[in-house]
Amino acid sequence: MTSTRHRRGSGSQGGFALVLAIAVFIVSLFLWTEARADTPAPPDAGLVRLSEMEESALLIRTVDAGLYVPAPLVATDIALDIAGPVVRATVTQRFENPSDAWVEGTYVFPLPADAGIDRLRMQVGDRFIEGEIHERRQARRIYEDARANGQRASLLEQERPNMFTTSVANIGPGETIIVQIEYQDVARLADGTFELRVPLAITTRYVPGDAPQFVAESRNAPAAVPDARRITPPLMHPDGEPANALRLPVSITARLQPGFEPGQIASLYHATLVERPGEGDARISLADGPVPANRDFVLTWRPAEEYRPSAALFTQTLNGETYLLAQVLPPATLGDDAPRQPRETVFVIDNSGSMAGASMRQAKQALLSALDRMQPGDRFNVIRFDNTMEQVFPAPVDATRDNLDRARRFVRGLDANGGTEMLPAMQAALVDATPQDTARVRQVVFLTDGAIGNEDALFAVIHDGLGRSRLFPVGIGSAPNTYFMSRAARAGRGTFTHIGDVSEVAGAMDALFAALERPVMTDLDALFPEGALSEIWPAPLPDLYYGEPVLMTARLDNPAGSMRLEGRMGDALWQEDLSLSDARPANGIATLWARNRIRAIEELRYQGASAEAIDAEVLQTALDFHLVSRLTSLVAVDVTPARPADEVLTARDVPLMVPHGWDFDAVMNRNPERQHRAALDPALIDRLAPGSPPGAGDAQARNGLALPATATPREWLILLGALMALSGLAWRMVQRRQSAC
Incomplete structure (x- = not known):
């Protein structure tokens, strides 16, 4: 028992x-x-080994040997519709998620600095979701709410007038989401040739702070550039070319209807096919298929020999208002016989790390060519800068043979390295020891790629210190910061020249000096019949140099009668009458007018206007015309949730390609971890940058604890x-x- x-x-x-x-x-x-x-997802979430990859993908290296982060792939198609000088562009971005996780992709990309971006559409399957314009913070809240709810959403934000960010939330494993952006632009007319630039690459912006640095070296953005992290996207390491060459493929097509029989049509940096299906019509495509997003696409066209355009007028009626675009080329012979005036020229050359390679060779050759143009009676000086600054002479000196030879030896010995501390060089170049000297014209020729993030500080210095000087930026390289260059030229009452290849140096510098040595057209004005004009931008019209057109937009109360343009070149008066009834109808003129208005309002800050008044005008104009701006964004949201509630969403930046001709190591020597950092989810960010501060979003990081190198x-x-x-x-x-x- x-x-x-x-x-x-x-x-x-x-x-x-x-x-x-x-x-x-x-x-x-x-x-x-x-x-x-x-x-949150564990630190190993989203990391893969090469042996696990079953298809091609863009991989970012991490500190763990053999572990990589798959980045979203972006393929871009650009369709250009050119009517006269007016351009309507459609940019289609295909975001592909090669990983097995739900992903939010962020892609920083360039667009023309003066373009008006007015449409965003997102395609999900067979459905298109139209983007809506909102005040920037409100658009961001709408996007973040959709992201948290598992809805597919896209957001387009302006970082700079030529730099934008597309964010796409909730891209499923293996999925593709298509985002379509449309913008309005105008081709530039110079010396009888139309030129259209479509930026494809971004030169990495240098952000000055207490110590020279790219923002990726620090979690805290320098006070001078509070949005520094947003303008310094990660870069692909160029190792492995040509395998890397089409990681960001771009296809480009264009339909050209210039309003006259086109003569020569050329692409400066890409091989193209040109078809002419009918009179006055041309179709352009890339000859060798998609190209890498590593240098700007530049298309030029000229009229046939027997025709040289002198004026182009276009109008659009929208919501009962009439908008006018006028592009008028003054005669090239006016004032040619004026005697050459002696000049005091200060040459400034950027020899920072971003200029290393082809850009430095172009800049040195351009400066040597400019020194050869100096004549007896001229004065000059040469300043070079990286994160330090050096002047060949303490002050401008006479253009004697000995002084010029000394300057040439200095230029030939320059190497590119270090940071881009442009501000001290600009201040030194504008110092004028003889402001009352009327015998010489004072000019500052500034050779740089403009790879800076503190543009506003430079514009303020130019406005405050310009005096009698005139500023002539020369953009160097395959993807210069054209926003900085063009706006600096306007603020400096000069003109902007671009050199994209060594073969262009001689021609570009000859054209620049032809402009510098001819009289400037001043006192430009546009006169309309009484009661016809409502607003005109830019206001006032800028001075013009040889070969430049008058380019203006206006809103008219009464589009009848004639417009008179007049100006003065030396002692000669120039006038031209244009009948408004001859203007051709065109779409997009209202958008260009609104974009010009926003640009002009923004520049009032350097003339003492209050920030509150500027913001109010910019915001209202952008909302009225459905434009992306500093204060407005476009957002599109799919109402149907896609990501299951129990699936984790990881954030991935799309690394950009190194601009063509750029010396990657010369810049990365300033910041050896730059190529590894990406604004990914907090659990991954410290894996990508050894020795950096802890990730802001991780609980361990907030307590100051080091994250382990592996995970379980x-x-x-x-x-x-x-x-x-x-x-x-x-x-x-x-x-x-x-x-x-």
Whole structure:
């Protein structure tokens, strides 16, 4: 009997232990599931090994040997519709998610600095979701709410007038989401040739702070550039070319209807096919298929020999208002016989790391060519800058043979390295020791790629210190910061020249000096019949140099009668009357007018206007005309949730390609971790940048603890440990009861 009772007790105790273990397992599993739902992805989420990749993908290296982060792939199609000088561009971006995780992709990309971006559409399957314009912070809230709810959403934001960010939320594993952007632009007319520039690459912006740095070296943006992290996207390492060459492929097509029979049509940096299906019509495409997004696409066209355009007028009627675009080329012969005036020219050359390689060769050759143009009676100086600054002479000196030879030796010995501290060089170049000297024209020729993030500080210095000087930026390289160049030229009452290849140096510098050595057309004005004009931009009209057109937009109350343009070149008066009834109808003129208005309002800050008044005018104009601006963004949201609630969303930046001709190592020597950092989810960011401060979004990081270099399935291990501990306790209780019996 005793033996039987003991066996029943053992069975009863064993059953109790089993029930207890099962109960503990169910409770632990429930608690683990709840905890996992509120816990960020572990540090290894989204990391892959090369052996795990089954298809081509863009991989970012991490600090863990053999582990990579798959980045979203972006393929871009650009369709250009050119009517006269007016351009309507459609940019289609295809975001492909090669990973097995739900992803938010962020892509920083360039657009023309003066373009008006007025449309965003997102395609999900067969459906198109139209973007809506909102005040920037409101658009960001709408996007973030959609992202959190698992809805597909896209957001287009302006970082600079020529730099934009597309964010796309909730791209599923293996999915593709298409985002389409449309903008309005105008081709530039110079010396009888129309030129259209479509930027494809971004030169990495240098951000000055307490110490020279790219912002990627610090989590805290320098006060001078509070949005520094947003304008310094990660870069692909160029190793592995040509495999890297089409990681960001771009296709380009254009339809050209210039309003006259086109003569030569050329692409400066890409091979193209030109078809002429009919009179006055041309179709342009890339000859060798898609190209890498590493240098600007530049298309030029000229009229046939027997025709030279002198004026182009276009109008659009929108919401009962008439908008006018006028592009008028003054005669090139006016004032040609004026005597050459002696000049004082200060040449400034950028020899920072971003200029290394082809850009430095172009800049040195351009400066040597400019020194050869100096004549007896001229004065000059040469200043070079990286994160330091050096002047060849303490002040401008006479253009003697010895002084010019000394300057040439200095220029030939320059190497590119260091940061881009442009501000001290600009201040030094504008110092005028003889402001009352009317015998010489004072000019500053500034050769740079403009790779800076503190543009506003430079514009303020130009406005405050310009005096009688005139500023002539020369953009160097395959993807210069044209926003800085063109606006600096306007603020400096000069003109902007671009050199994209060594073969262009001689021609570009000859054209620049032809402009510098001819009289400037001043006192430009546009006169309309009484009651016809409502607003005109830019206002006032800028001075013009040789070969430049008058380019203006206006809103008219009455589009009847004639417009008179007049100006003065030396002692000669120029006038031209244009009948408004001859203007051709065209779409997009209102958008160009609004964009010019916003640009002009923004520049009032350097003339003492209050920030509040400027913001109010910019915001209202952008909302009225559905334009992306500093204060407005376009956002598109799919109402149907796509990402399951229990799936984690990881953030991925799309690294950009290194601009063509750029010396990657020369810049990265300033910041050896730059190529590894990407604004990914907090659990990954410290894996990408060894030695950096902890990730802002990680609980361990907030406590200042170093993240481990590897990760484990901690939820499973916690559960297993709890089960083992409780099972051991139950087994111990059974053993004690058995011993007692």
